Amino acid sequence: MGDPALFQVIVGLRAEGTPAALATVVHTRGHCPREVGAKMLILRDGRTYGTIGGGCGEAGVRTVALTVIDENRPTTYVVDLLDDPALPEGAVCGGKMDVFIERVSP
Secondary structure, eight states: OOOOOHHHHHHHHHHOOOOOEEEEEEEESSSOOOTTTTTEEEETTSEEESSSSHHHHHHHHHHHHHHHHHOOOEEEEEEEGGOOSSSSOOOOOOOOEEEEEEEOOO
16 A cells, blocks of 8 residues: 555545545656655545645546546546646646546445
């Protein structure tokens, strides 16, 4: 799992019966804020634990994750950091990340 604190949150959510989605960076190209294996947990109410890099890309992952929670259908979402208008001028990002999003069932 990588992050013991994130794992503990998942264990707690499962005990409560709270569904969530786990987003994992599975492939990167170019300059990206996080490496393969970075994880973020998304709850149905929009709360998140962990990060896959922040910004508009992370917001997009959160939106897709809510659908994954509702439909229980995993997907891979491509975060294109080349087109992120939230990046400040001169930012070091400029790549793409493939993020696998799966439901964490209660």
